Amino acid sequence: MNRQNIIVFIGGILFGFGLAYSGMTKQEVVLSFLQLKDLGLIFVLGGAAFVTFFAINVVPRYLKAPLLGGKFKPRKMPFSWKVIIGAIIFGVGWGLSGQCPGSVIASLGTGNIPVIVGLAAMFIGAYIRGLLDK
Amino acid sequence: MLGKDLDIPCLVGDKFNNDPTAVLVEVEIMFPHGIEPYLIGGLIIGAGVSLIYIATGLHATQSSFLTTTLSWFSKRKHFQKESNIQEREWRLFLAIGLVIGAFIHTLTLSPKGFWSTSVQIWRLAVGGLLVGFGTRLSQGCTSGHGISGLASLSKTSFYAVIVFMGVAIITANIVQMLGVSP
Numbered sequence: 001m002n003r004q005n006i007i008v009f010i011g012g013i014l015f016g017f018g019l020a021y022s023g024m025t026k027q028e029v030v031l032s033f034l035q036l037k038d039l040g041l042i043f044v045l046g047g048a049a050f051v052t053f054f055a056i057n058v059v060p061r062y063l064k065a066p067l068l069g070g071k072f073k074p075r076k077m078p079f080s081w082k083v084i085i086g087a088i089i090f091g092v093g094w095g096l097s098g099q100c101p102g103s104v105i106a107s108l109g110t111g112n113i114p115v116i117v118g119l120a121a122m123f124i125g126a127y128i129r130g131l132l133d134k
Numbered sequence: 135m136l137g138k139d140l141d142i143p144c145l146v147g148d149k150f151n152n153d154p155t156a157v158l159v160e161v162e163i164m165f166p167h168g169i170e171p172y173l174i175g176g177l178i179i180g181a182g183v184s185l186i187y188i189a190t191g192l193h194a195t196q197s198s199f200l201t202t203t204l205s206w207f208s209k210r211k212h213f214q215k216e217s218n219i220q221e222r223e224w225r226l227f228l229a230i231g232l233v234i235g236a237f238i239h240t241l242t243l244s245p246k247g248f249w250s251t252s253v254q255i256w257r258l259a260v261g262g263l264l265v266g267f268g269t270r271l272s273q274g275c276t277s278g279h280g281i282s283g284l285a286s287l288s289k290t291s292f293y294a295v296i297v298f299m300g301v302a303i304i305t306a307n308i309v310q311m312l313g314v315s316p
Contacts, residue, residue, distance in 0.1 A: 001227070004189075004190050004192075004224060005223065005224050005227045007185065007186060007189040007190055008186055008190065008192065008194070008224045008227045008228050008231065009227045009228070009230065009231045010182075010185065010231065011182040011183065011185045011186035011189075011194055011228070011231065012182065012186075012194070012227065012228040012229070012230065012231020012232050012234075012235060013182070013231045013232075013234050013235035013238065014178055014179070014181050014182030014185065014231075014235060015178075015179050015182035015183065015194060015228070015231065015232055015235060016231060016232035016233060016234060016235025016236040016237075016238075016239075017178055017182075017235035017236065017238055017239045018175045018176065018177070018178030018179035018180075018181075018182060018235070019175065019179060019232070019235070019236060020175075020235065020236040020239035020240060020244070021171060021174060021175035021178060021239055021243065022171060022172050022174070022175020022176060022179070023171065023172070023175070024175070025236055026249065026251065027251045027253045027258075027316075028251065028252070028253070028316045031253070031306055031316055032316075034302050034303050034305075034306035034307075035303075035306045035307055035310050036303065036307070037166070038164075038165065038166050038167060039164045039165060040165050040167055040168070040169050040171070040172035041172060042172075043169050043172040043173040043176055044172050044173075044175050044176040044179065045176065045276065045280050045281065045284075046173075046176060047172070047173045047174075047175070047176025047177045047179070047180055048176040048177070048179040048180040048183065048277075048280075048281045049180070049280065049281050049284040049285045050176075050177075050180060050285075051176075051177055051179075051180025051181060051183070051184055052180050052183045052184050052187070052281055052282060052285035053284075053285040053287075054184070055180075055183070055184030055187045055188055055285070056187060056282075056285050056286050057285075057286075057287070059184075059187075059188055063188070065191070066187070066188060066189055066190050066191035067188060067189045067190075068189050068190050069190075070190055070191035070192070071191050072187075072191050073191065074286035074287070074288070075193045075195070075278070075282040075283050075285075075286040075288060075291070076283075076286055076287075076288040076290070076291075077273060077274075077288065077290050077291075078290065079289065079290045079293070080290075082271050082272065082273075083271075083272050083273060083274075083290055083293070083294050084272075084293065084294065084297055085271060085272075086267075086268045086269065086270070086271030086272025086273070086294075087268065087272045087279070087293075087294040087295075087297040087298040087301070088268070088297060088298070088301050089264050089267055089268030089271065089272075090264065090265055090268030090269045090272055090275065090298045090301075090302075091268070091297060091298035091299070091300065091301025091302040091304075091305060092264050092268070092301055092302075092305050093260070093261040093262065093263065093264025093265035093266075093267075093268055094261070094265060094276075094298065094302040094305075095301065095302035095303065095304065095305025095306040095307075095308075095309065096257055096260060096261040096264070096305055096306075096309055097253060097257045097258050097260070097261020097262060097265070098251075098253060098261075098306075099258065099261050099262055099265055100196075100265060100269075100275050100276040100277075101196040101197040101199065101200065101265065101266075101269060101275050101276075101277070102196035102232060102275070102276065102277045103276070104262070105196065105199070105229050105232045105233060106232040106233060106235065106236035107236065107251075108233050108236070109232070109233040109234060109235065109236030109237035109238075109239075109240065110236050110237070110239075110240045110244070110248060110249050111240065111247075111248030111249060111250065112249060112250050112251055113250060114250060114251050114253070114255060114258055115251060115258060117255055117258045117259050117262065118258035118259065118261060118262035118265075119262065120262070121258070121259045121260070121261070121262025121263040121265075121266060122200055122262045122263070122265050122266030122269075123200055123203070123204065123266060124262075124263055124266060125200075125262065125263040125264065125265065125266020125267035125268070125270070126197075126200035126201055126204060126266040126267065126269075126270045127204055127208065127266075128263075128266075128267055129201075129212075129266070129267050129270040129271055130201070130204065130208065130210050130212035130213055130270075131210070131212075133211075133212040
């Protein structure tokens with residue numbers, strides 16, 4: 001395991017711990033947010049984006065390059081209808097099942113066996129996306 | 135507690151002039167479990183994403199993991215792109231980290247220990263299929279557009295988040311109205 005992968009792994013542990021701490025790993029909690037019964041989940045997204053905002057926009061002012069090499073590059077992409085159509089389809093799936101990719105991967109660590117079905121289905125969905133890409 | 139007797143949530147500031155507790159009631163209705171666990175969890179997630187970005191310049195997003203992992207199994211051009219091959223190893227480490235992080239939480243701070251969802255398998259399957267397809271077509275999910283995209287001030291991600299969150303809220307409410315629970 002090189003240094004990059006070690007850092008990614010440690011960051012992943014924090015990510016997974018935070019997901020479990022906030023309840024995102026429980027589909028019922030996500031659904032209660034989407035059913036507008038408990039709006040707390042907006043603070044998970046907001047809190048995570050808030051901290052990351054500083055890493056992406058402020059830290060590079062004081063640090064020329066990432067500590068282990070590479071380049072700082074914000075995550076921007078040109079607008080396309082694929083992004084919006086994809087977001088609609090994702091929204092239907094998220095609203096139906098309370099699952100999104102990160103939360104389901106982390107959820108495996110909480111002993112949530114049934115979401116293996118959801119994760120397998122996600123791989124199939126991603127594979128179908130690949131089949132349609134000419 | 136305060137909000138338990140009320141059936142309908144009142145608007146913020148509605149009765150504020152007459153009754154200062156009205157806003158508190160409102161807050162309890164919208165956030166029955168408070169905001170602390172959510173906010174703290176979000177800050178920890180942000181710390182993980184930031185650590186990875188500051189050390190490596192990589193965006194710790196999740197749905198790409200599906201595509202890069204499939205590059206080990208499919209010879210199709212879509213999966214064999216150079217970027218997928220380059221990223222598939224660290225994305226696997228990220229995913230394993232996620233599982234272990236949630237596992238550590240379950241062993242230490244989770245009062246009920248291991249837990250399983252009661253959402254029906256058909257919903258997990260159909261939902262998962264749509265999530266896998268949709269996030270890859272959209273090139274981002276709750277973390278890609280939601281955390282890294284918004285933190286990068288990307289307009290595209292902003293639109294994506296508004297759309298998937300709006301559609302998910304509508305879908306979840308329709309499903310609930312049809313009598314499907316949880």
